[in-house]
Amino acid sequence: MRFVGAALAATLGSAVLTGCDRKPVGQVVATVNGEEVTRRELVSEVNAIGGGNLNEEQLKAAQPALVQGLVDRKLLVQEAKRSNLDKNPQFLAEQQRANDLLLVRMLAQSWMGRQTKPEAAAVRAFIADNPQMFGERKAVLVDAIVTPANSITAQQLAPLKSNDAIAAWLTSNKKQFRRVNRPVDTATLPKPFVRQLLSQAGSGEPVALNDGSAFTIMAPRSVRPMPLPSNQWNKVAEQAIAQQVQNKTIADELKRLRENADLNYLPEFAPSSGNAAAPARGDPPATTLES
Numbered sequence: 084m085r086f087v088g089a090a091l092a093a094t095l096g097s098a099v100l101t102g103c104d105r106k107p108v109g110q111v112v113a114t115v116n117g118e119e120v121t122r123r124e125l126v127s128e129v130n131a132i133g134g135g136n137l138n139e140e141q142l143k144a145a146q147p148a149l150v151q152g153l154v155d156r157k158l159l160v161q162e163a164k165r166s167n168l169d170k171n172p173q174f175l176a177e178q179q180r181a182n183d184l185l186l187v188r189m190l191a192q193s194w195m196g197r198q199t200k201p202e203a204a205a206v207r208a209f210i211a212d213n214p215q216m217f218g219e220r221k222a223v224l225v226d227a228i229v230t231p232a233n234s235i236t237a238q239q240l241a242p243l244k245s246n247d248a249i250a251a252w253l254t255s256n257k258k259q260f261r262r263v264n265r266p267v268d269t270a271t272l273p274k275p276f277v278r279q280l281l282s283q284a285g286s287g288e289p290v291a292l293n294d295g296s297a298f299t300i301m302a303p304r305s306v307r308p309m310p311l312p313s314n315q316w317n318k319v320a321e322q323a324i325a326q327q328v329q330n331k332t333i334a335d336e337l338k339r340l341r342e343n344a345d346l347n348y349l350p351e352f353a354p355s356s357g358n359a360a361a362p363a364r365g366d367p368p369a370t371t372l373e374s
Contacts, residue, residue: 113154115161125146125149125150125153194336198325201320206317209320209324210316213274215270216311217311218310224265225264226264227263227264227299227302228246228298229297230300232294235298237291243289244288245302270311276292281303
């Protein structure tokens with residue numbers, strides 16, 4: 084995501100909404116029943132819609148609608164507070180989760196702030212090592228079943244050679260799952276899993292991806308070539324390398340924090356040894372159901 088720089092942010096200063104209780108001045112671009120809408124809030128709103136890609140003229144044209152959106156939001160928030168929804172336990176729990184996720188995202192960004200662009204040799208090696216993302220990229224139509232990882236084991240599923248049989252087993256054992264036919268892009272999947280999935284394209288037997296919290300069980304139905312245009316390879320490779328670096332940095336930092344933390348659990352909530360160091364989302368391991 085690109086962020087609005089100081090020069091662009093300065094263009095937001097002319098935004099003024101009339102009809103408020105008192106005239107907006109300085110850093111205040113509007114007021115809503117006496118509550119201020121600030122330039123900082125407006126800049127945040129611009130960033131949220133990718134405003135870093137807009138030029139100065141486009142920003143000026145977008146300002147009134149963005150300010151009105153902020154005003155409307157504050158009106159709704161004020162109404163919610165009059166109904167005491169801000170004291171609702173569900174709201175407080177979701178607010179805490181949102182705050183936590185924002186802080187984690189900003190922490191990750193601070194860790195990656197000094198990341199350098201990968202060297203050309205590293206980009207070439209990545210492309211050569213991951214053909215499923217580039218020249219050999221494919222779209223695979225799969226019959227997919229998703230079920231919590233702790234509700235099933237590969238050993239229990241190994242004898243089941245179709246998703247119909249797996250769905251029947253999960254149903255008879257009262258396990259939660261959902262099933263859907265959908266296309267998947269081999270560029271978004273780990274290379275070992277892609278290899279397993281494509282090897283079953285003829286038989287349609289399922290393979291499973293375990294991301295630490297869920298099994299995604301896929302039975303391939305059809306395969307369609309979808310190569311990435313070669314003029315996009317370097318850019319995609321650079322982004323993927325950066326993501327790998329970020330995932331490893333977060334995993335290493337989290338391991339360090341866990342090792343130095345005083346952690347205590349109720350017995351029924353204690354993580355198993357297999358889940359205690361679950362992989363970061365976005366870099367899941369491939370797991371097959373075949374024995």
